[in-house]
Amino acid sequence: MIDRTISPIINGEIAFQFPKLSIASSSNGIKIISSYKPTAPLINFRLTIKKGSIYDPPELNGTALMTTRMIDEGAGKFNSLELNQEISFLGTHLGINCDNENIYFSFTSLSENFEQSLYLLSEIIKNPHFNLSDFIREKETLINSLKLVQAYPDFIAEDSFKKLMFGNNNYGIDIFGNLNTLNNITLDHLKKHYADYYIPSDAIIASVGNIESEELLKLIEKYLGDWNNNSNSNFNPILELSPSLSGTYYLDIPGSVQSEIRVGILTPQIDLNNYPAILLNIIFGGDISSRLNKVLREKEGITYGAYSHFEIMRNVSAFLIGTSVDLENSFKAINLIKSVMDDVRINISEEELNYAKSKLIKKLPLKFESIISLNSTINHLEIMGLGLDYYNNYSSNINSVSLRDVQELASRLFIKENFIFFLTGDKDKFFDLHLDEEIFEIDESGRVINSL
């Protein structure tokens, strides 16, 4: 019989080494980062342009997204359906999308189909058709897509919460824009957006898989070397953030059976080199064993899950908390989140810190197992300007954080009076409306319309 009362003793450490990267540039200035990983006959390829929806003029919000929807509707010698047939025949999975800060092209293909896939992608990037008939169809489809997602409680919550968090700033607007701004967009706006922002000097390429760097560079030069758009845009997005709001807000959604809760605060001083912040998040709400989840799910059973994260982009940073609870526990959940903040603010244990460090450091081999996860990380390091040696020093940087570092950050961050607490749901069913503070009702534009 074995002794099951103690966990097995683990011998040895897995030495982690971040994969070797090759760095090069194309003749037209695209930075290319690649890693040769021949474990499977697959290649993941990403081309990112650092011009996302924050460059949409306010009256034309949604332009960046609509351009990504249009750009593969015909390119080079192929019309929309022919182009799709060419890509689909290869079995290649091509994705084109954008977020607030970037436009993303990516595909994963079998090695044997890589060159043809790259050729087709290069045609999309260099020679999109932007036909009027395709535009009319895609615009209508995008407007309908927005109407469709506007029924989803998490979309409604995120959309309204962003407006509270980021205010009069393009980070406060969903990449969809709204029905009015989408209606304003014309085909000429998309053509201008393409001419202004789809430029090689703002692009980077990251590639991981079964192709050596010399061969990759040769193919990129062959297919993208003659991509030579030059920008003449002088549009400067609003990047300054309004003074952060605080307090409790809600949006009434009659008939909903759950509350979506979002809590947040702007954290302009936090970036991805802030290792105490990374560790603090693990302890507070970053995984299923965190304080937040332990209280709301495992102790109280009022949610399926509660999580936190630092949303760190190039120009903004925020600490965000999210959960969904049944309506009658809406304000109980908010009070519990506040109590977890109070506890973490004054009382983090050495054991919790060691757990967080162990998790982050030992997870590295798993984090970079697949070509997609590795390439996604490489891409992220580059577009965030973190340096490609970030993970070479990651373990020592994590290990050098003291309990005092994390506790000091927690005591500065978790001042609950500075946070925005926001919930959506059917206000007639907020049975536990027992807050001893004023709460504000907002409409879907983020405007305060009532107070309780």
Add this chain to the structure above:
Amino acid sequence: MKTLDIDSRSHKLSNGLEIVLHKDSSVPIIAINLWYKVGAANDKPGKTGYAHLFEHLMFQGSQHIAKEAHFRYIQEAGGTANGSTSRDRTNYYESLPSNQLELALWLESDRMGFLLEALNEDKLENQKSVVINERLEHYDNQPYGLVSEKLNSLLYPMGHPHHSPVIGYLEDIKKFSLEDANNYFKNYYSPSNTILTVAGDIDYDKTLELIKKYFADIKNEKTASEDNFNLLTQLEENKYLEYFDKVNVPQIYFGWRTNKLFHEDEVDLHTLAFILSGNKNSILTKQLVYDSQLCQRVSAHNDLSKYDGSFLISATPKKIDDIELIKKTIFNNIENLISSNDSLEKEIRTAINNFKFEFVHSIEKISTRADLLSSYKYYVNEPNWFSQDYDRFNKVTTESVKRIAKKYLTKNFVELRVLPKNDR
């Protein structure tokens, strides 16, 4: 295809536990994957959702593992863990750095052998509440969240393993008692009702020894006998349901009864789904999204289990008034596909290229490879069945796709319409 030749070794312990081992030392990672041969199909009327709720209870600690400790041990060791419930099985899995294999075996063996010693009313009530919130979050409070539940209740009669939702009905979840949990564990969670797969950077002999160390002394209970399902094969009449939901855009759905996983018709059904909606040039997408532009999108897919299956088509109309025309277009296109003499060779080749990519992509990660090894062991009793599975698609022809379309899609069907409440 050579890439799909995945070497593995199979063993069986004296208590009936089936073991699959697969060695790949290209990365210092291991994956542990357990398939308990019980799923939502085994839930009884009035006791729906039990398989899924029990999956939650398996993370609540066992005799030697404290509540909430399972995830903490795994994450602290640099791993990930989770579980999932389908109609056919309940799956638990971990991925870890390869030096942590013994930790995962200790944790998994403790809950297989000693769960009930630590299960109590508090844990059960807590997880019932969590699951109720899961249901509210993912189904009741989601637009179109009840579509699958409503479609399956129309497609399959009461007592059929597909009739009720995997997560269960709210009132049934509330009724689950500690006695139910005890019985459920004894009936279904024995070593002989389980497949354990370990894949990755392992040594075959040492891994088998460690598995024996942790699992060999777990007592086997007699697994409950196979359920007597109501597997009536076809709908006796067309069924129609419309309901009004908190949505802004209507959706329509059509469902036909088909056949089970690994049935000889399966690959033709998958190919048919691709030919109808797999890309912009597929028959329904081209017709409804590009040519007539009546729809926002259209999609066809199969929902199959070891017991039965269905073929589903859904579409998002741009206008409610076009629904009848869209329905007519869908059925006309199916009829044309069956009756025309047109070759589908190009469409079939495109579909097969996509399936080939998905096969290769699915085995890149050790964890998904482990899950597929468990899956093949369970369904066809041969873990290294990757190549055979892929080769099945090379037998698809224009004639076989048309034959399958005629065999299933000309029979009675279910139609479901989800309409915006405001348009009532």
